[in-house]
Amino acid sequence: xxxxxxxxxxxxxxxxxxxxxxxxxxxxxxxxxxxxxxxxxxxxxxxxxxxxxxxxxxxxxxxxxxxxxxxxxxxxxxxxxxxxxxxxxxxxxxxxxxxxxxxxxxxxxxxxxxxxxxxxxxxxxxxxxxxxxxxxxxxxxxxxxxxxxxxxxxxxxxxxxxxxxxxxxxxxxxxxxxxxxxxxxxxxxxxxxxxxxxxxxxxxxxxxxxxxxxxxxxxxxxxx
Amino acid sequence: xxxxxxxxxxxxxxxxxxxxxxxxxxxxxxxxxxxxxxxxxxxxxxxxxxxxxxxxxxxxxxxxxxxxxxxxxxxxxxxxxxxxxxxxxxxxxxxxxxxxxxxxxxxxxxxxxxxxxxxxxxxxxxxxxxxxxxxxxxxxx
Numbered sequence: 001x002x003x004x005x006x007x008x009x010x011x012x013x014x015x016x017x018x019x020x021x022x023x024x025x026x027x028x029x030x031x032x033x034x035x036x037x038x039x040x041x042x043x044x045x046x047x048x049x050x051x052x053x054x055x056x057x058x059x060x061x062x063x064x065x066x067x068x069x070x071x072x073x074x075x076x077x078x079x080x081x082x083x084x085x086x087x088x089x090x091x092x093x094x095x096x097x098x099x100x101x102x103x104x105x106x107x108x109x110x111x112x113x114x115x116x117x118x119x120x121x122x123x124x125x126x127x128x129x130x131x132x133x134x135x136x137x138x139x140x141x142x143x144x145x146x147x148x149x150x151x152x153x154x155x156x157x158x159x160x161x162x163x164x165x166x167x168x169x170x171x172x173x174x175x176x177x178x179x180x181x182x183x184x185x186x187x188x189x190x191x192x193x194x195x196x197x198x199x200x201x202x203x204x205x206x207x208x209x210x211x212x213x214x215x216x217x218x219x220x221x222x223x224x
Numbered sequence: 225x226x227x228x229x230x231x232x233x234x235x236x237x238x239x240x241x242x243x244x245x246x247x248x249x250x251x252x253x254x255x256x257x258x259x260x261x262x263x264x265x266x267x268x269x270x271x272x273x274x275x276x277x278x279x280x281x282x283x284x285x286x287x288x289x290x291x292x293x294x295x296x297x298x299x300x301x302x303x304x305x306x307x308x309x310x311x312x313x314x315x316x317x318x319x320x321x322x323x324x325x326x327x328x329x330x331x332x333x334x335x336x337x338x339x340x341x342x343x344x345x346x347x348x349x350x351x352x353x354x355x356x357x358x359x360x361x362x363x364x365x
Contacts, residue, residue: 083317133319134255134342175323 014071015063016093016197017056018190021088021176022080022108023047023130023175023183028055030063030070032188038063039187048087056095072201074193076165077105078211079138080130080183085210093205101216103205104197111184111192113142113149116173119181120144125152129163129176130183134213137176157214234357239265242360243272246346251256252297253325255342257334260350266306266332269350270301273330279325285332289316295326304333310340 013032020027020041026048027041040059042051060066075092078085096103109128120126122144130138137160141153163176173181193200202208225245233239250256250273256267267284274282279295285303289312293299300321307313322329322342334341343365351359 081317081320082314083320131323134322134344 014069016072016074016104016190016193017067017070017101018074018075018076018106018186018193019052019056019061019088019092020111020184020186020189021052021084021091022076022078023084024081025183026052026084026088027059027186027189028052028059029186029190030059030065031187031194034191035192037187037190039185041186048084051053052087052091056091067095067101070099070101072102072104072193072197074104074106074189074197076108076111076184076189077208078108079132079213080108080210082210082212082218085212086212089208089210093208094206101168102201103208104200105202105208105211106189106191106192107155107211108184108189109138109140109155111188112173112181113140114192114195115184115188116142116181117144117147119173119179120171124148124171126171126173127153127167127177128173128174129158129167130174130175131176132157135160136214138174138213139163155213225362227362229360229362231360231362232357233355233360236268239269239358240272240275243269244276246300246348246362247273247276250297250328250346252328253336255322255329255345255347256331257341257345258330258332258348258350259335260348263350264350264352266350269348270332274299274301290321298324298326300324300327300329302331304331304336307336310337313337313340 015030015032018029018031024045025041029036029037029039038059040055044060073092073096092103102214106151112128116126124144127141132138136157139158140155142149175182260266271282274293276294277297279293282293285291285301286305288338291301345365347365349362
């Protein structure tokens with residue numbers, strides 16, 4: 001288990017509780033600002049459903065606060081793992097409802113892009129590619145503008161073949177890419193929410209769903 | 225083993241031998257779609273295949289929908305027989321399992337939901353013949 005902690009827990013501003021479950025690992029972060037946060041990400045694949053509340057409890061405990069001391073719950077909204085996103089959002093909704101907190105849905109690719117700023121140079125273009133299934137890829141392009149990113153290609157779905165043919169020599173993050181940054185750390189989810197999330201806070205989140213981009217609808221019928 | 229591969233089998237021992245040969249070419253991330261009527265031996269073939277990977281507890285996932293095995297390799301063993309809609313498979317995170325490049329996926333009754341299958345896969349069709357022999361038709365797509 002990796003725990004990054006800067007436990008100088010004073011200050012007036014309430015922290016954000018961030019949940020990241022869009023990838024293989026489940027991460028939680030209690031975040032005051034970029035200089036002060038507690039992050040827990042067990043290196044255990046697909047442990048989301050078993051561990052998420054234990055991780056939340058441990059992280060809150062390390063930060064020496066309770067849910068009542070939180071300002072909002074930031075949750076990675078996708079795109080990403082179908083099941084992972086649903087677990088993260090269900091957990092966030094449950095906790096938000098119980099503690100009367102707003103939810104900030106954080107676009108997962110933008111949190112990755114924000115994190116990728118420290119892996120790229122100013123003016124450099126970079127892409128993020130994460131698998132939808134064996135044939136399709138969630139894909140978006142960005143440019144590093146210094147301490148902010150800008151879209152150069154809107155989030156969408158491309159085929160693996162198109163990716164291999166047209167983007168083989170670009171800087172590409174994600175699990176279909178060529179760099180080590182694959183999914184955002186929970187800290188990046190919190191940090192995005194801290195910077196941009198205030199106007200996206202939702203108090204009525206009953207109908208909030210993961211952002212899958214792809215429409216997972218029934219196409220065929222079963223024939224026996 | 226070269227594909228397409230067609231083989232007539234007259235005994236369980238021959239099925240086990242075929243499963244062993246097929247197991248030798250399987251790699252992490254592969255998907256195997258099995259098709260064949262009730263009683264043709266899909267699960268028997270899977271059990272024999274898994275044995276080669278030191279997995280002794282492989283059993284039909286007809287009611288569980290999915291069994292997970294760990295041996296020399298990790299396996300996801302699906303059975304579409306009781307699945308009513310694609311949505312049910314999506315709801316259990318079907319693509320998340322297939323995206324796991326560390327595991328091998330085996331799917332019985334795969335022909336019931338062809339739209340969900342990856343284009344790159346092994347396809348095994350088992351036919352029961354009148355003399356109770358089986359014909360295995362294995363393709364690499």
